[in-house]
Amino acid sequence: MRRLDQRSFGQQVEKNDPVVHPKTKPFLFCSVLPAMACKMVTIIAIFLLSPVILFIPNNELLCRLTVTAAATLIVARISPSVNDFFISRTLLFIGDISYSLYLAHWPIIVFFRYIYHANQLLFTDSLIVAQLSFLLAYLSFRTIEKCFIRENFAKALVLISLLFLSSIILMNYPNDSFVLSEQQANPSNVIEVMSKSLGRTSFERNCFAFRYQDYRPKMVTSSMLQKAQVANERFLLYWPNHERYSSPDPLVDKHFKSKGITIWLTAYHKNSGNLSVAVFGNSFAHRSFRAIVEAFGQRVKEIRLIANPGCPPFIGSVFTENPGDDCGPFLNASVELIEEMKPDITFIIFRPSPPINSPIVDLSKDDQYSNIQHTIDRISAVTKRIILEYPLPVSIRRPYTPFLMEHFRDANVSLDDVKIDYSAFWNEMKHIFKRLDNVKCTKCDRIYTHKLFCDFKICRVFDPENLYSFFDKDTHYNDYAMKCFEKVYSEIIHENYANGVIG
Template sequence: MTRSFDYRPDIDGLRAVAVLSVIAFHYWRTVLPGGFAGVDIFFVISGYLITRQLVTDNESTGFASNIVNFYGRRIRRIFPALILVLTATLIAGWFFLVPSDYISLSASARYSAVGAGNLYFYWNTGYFDRAAELLPLLHTWSLGVEEQYYLFWPALLFALLHLTGRRMHIVASFLAFAVVAGLALTAHMATRDPKAAFFLPHARAWELAVGALVALLPPISNHTASEAFGIIGMILIAATLFLLPGNDAATGLSLAPSVIGAALLVWPRATSRTGAFLALPPLRRIGLISYSLYLWHWPILVFYRLANAEEFPAFNTAMALIGLTFALSILSYRFVEQPMRRLSVRRTATLSIAAALATVGVAFVIKQAAGFPFRLPPTAAVLANGATDYSQHRPNCHRTDKFNPPLSESCKYGDQSATPSVAAWGDSHAVEIADALGEIAARRGLALTNMTYTSCPPAQSFHSPLQVGCEAFNRKALDYLVSNTSVTTVIMAANYDLYSENRDQFWSGFEQSVAKLSEAGKRVFILGPHPQVDFSLPQNAARIAMTNSDPRIDIPLNRFIHQYAEVNEILDRWRSRYPGVTIFDPSQILCDTVKCSLIIDGHAVLADTDHFSMFAARRVAKLLAKQLWPLDNEAIAGQP
């Protein structure tokens, strides 16, 4: 069966639709929530074109020369522009990334340079995780899937052609079975491991197989069918782009409409309106540079966000960044992709492989040099170190389901010869405060006991979805505190944001604990909320400090007050209702009359997204200690 390998301008137009959808999704996810499905359209196009090329070559050349030429062309097509972007990204990382981020970038560059980016990201993150949104090479996962597809499909196809005597209908039947089986497999994986269904090649093979199947089917010669299939294909793709949510559920069967729609559009046909539309010069020209557009758009957006407190750009800025993406893509297409295609396959492949190995070498040096920490200005280095500025007692004193010693064996902070009169009870938001109070207590011959448990607020009958031992621990903790006459004061803390889904159970159980402690005559100090962020504060602040000598990250005071209005109202009600209850506001060290500052005296006040750094905890403890131990405020005031 002989097929002419003619140029299809409508396929370039479909490439344009695919890449523009991906770009729009990354910049304006709420406008085009299913735009990421543009990658699936690319898979179908790739499966179609590669299979058509292999079948055409098989009719004129032998297996060995066919395989050599195929891999040579694939290397020439993929690697020159890819290595350019990897190199540019590593260079940009030198100026914008803190050492830990730079090490992560170098690792992803090593994998991406050898066609295994999807495996790296499968092992290290999820595509829709917030952390993943700041990985400059995340988008190379799709190249890894394609390159792994190229490893086995040519040999399998040639074997099928040989065994069937080039009877295309038999090969097509095999592919149809593979599509159905592959779709069933990825649907199963999507329910068990959505990340695997997203990143791994065997979960995506059915999409490439759909394109391969279309390449083996006879062209659509009926004009009415051609028009109908084209319209249906456009409707399916449009429905996916505008209706499919961009989250972990976007795998398996949910991708079938976009894949089927793309297949209907690449299926060779008689002339149609959809084909004419996709072949329009503007779309066709964008399609020609679609590969470079895909490579450049993501690191440009990510580096902008890294330099701007992880915020998405405003519309005008976004358009400027997209304009830069187009400019670099045109230059890349003209001065890298096109010239390399004019070289011989062997020479291009040799140069590309050498460049890929050099990239791997450079990335390895970055790892061995620990991300070159000397690059950071002193201010940025201090801020970056905030990521490790947490209580060093966490591993041995902070409880989890796997580490839950008896309450009598709880860690004691302060003077080890003193009997604890204060207990810190709560989730991880109490850890650093307790540690900092212990430092003050040690200098005054006092002690306190640490009764903290991960993701476990001091609330009775609370079923923590993250720690199954929470409920039993809280029951024992309350009995212990009520019956222990040595402990006269209890400090209670919770990450109020974490329990919004179990709101009623949380507040009811928390109040039960407060009421019982108050009834037992204990002094109770409840720590109120403090500002939190949805990014790693030390790393973000350090990135800003790399390009700004006076880094600032602030939250408007009115926004903070509004966010926790209900929390503070409930706590104020308890203060009036229960004797001995004091509500302590830890945010007073951060907030003035206008804003809450998350960088104070060059230090990050959070060690991550929500936990106080020890730097901030010491400032909170200094104020809290004045109320805990009021007889020696002069000594406390002299402490740092």
């Protein structure tokens, strides 16, 4: 049978054609196709394997096209006409640097995605990535790879050593940091305090370990006091104005303005991503909004702030500190808006006030707990994930930034009493913690941001290395503290991506 196959195959080829084993017959389609058709197939394959694939969303069809293109390219090289096409100087150059290009391109893509907090890069960024990849691949080929090819190990090892040492220096050299920042803001209206001369403090470098640090400064110099005075005075004056840079929000118009319902703190931003995000709460949600926006970066399609001062974000809750405020219409309209929006992620951030943090007699009959559970149930039905942030240590009786600055005027500066006692914080918040702990919510991620500042003795209210307060003029955490909150939000977002909850 095999001889018959060989004989039949031999009858199909000319006398001068090379004799080929039958097993290779299916792969010789380029030998029988016209030369122009082979070249077109090859060009299409090169196109599919080029950096153009960076601009196409990643999906199963694209993967199949890429693999098919690679196979086509390999098979097409059997054709002499295609081989002639591949000996051009440009393609030979790409072949020379191909291994370096293979090594360089992915770290550059990861770096750009990291700095932009994005899973997909914009077209212009992708072009920059492609150009940088070719540049680094060429430099690597001309310097490192050729040194090894020529067996000039000494020069190559010296170069690698220098690059390694420079990497260590760049990783450890202190970077300048902005204490305050507002994206798209007018520089004349936004406070920017830079800590160049002080360098980055332990809080800025690793705020997750900050609570293990002594809350008292090791030393206080006149220069520290002067810089801290300037920074803290600005913290007293600054209040973020998100609405100023917000886009028109059709859902706020529909659920609030058309019905005459007041909403004091709102913002709406759109971007090039694919996630929808809602931030729901009172003024503490408003204060955290910029950190959440920065944590998502370009991943969001839309992000919306829905907040009113004082009102806890649970239907049926009241704000007794200002009896004139009626939270009911705002809370009902907010949940209706979220139900229509159907966000991928909903943040719930608030500072509690009586009666929501009042003592619990019987949890099963507790109205405040029922309000929380009812609201969480409604939001859970329309969102993929709820980020429930537990309350932070604050003191409505003592604004800590003015209190800290009062100590700067003392002849012998002592900051031992500039702190919040953990027992006082826990006694005030333990009932709301218990209510939140008992809420049934399979879609909830609970985050305990108070642990950034508190051990079981005290809660820190300023950075002891530069004397910068964590508060504004009142009880809200300022933008210096929010730099750490941004890291917390970023981690919880990455975790949900890794678990496949969002993406």
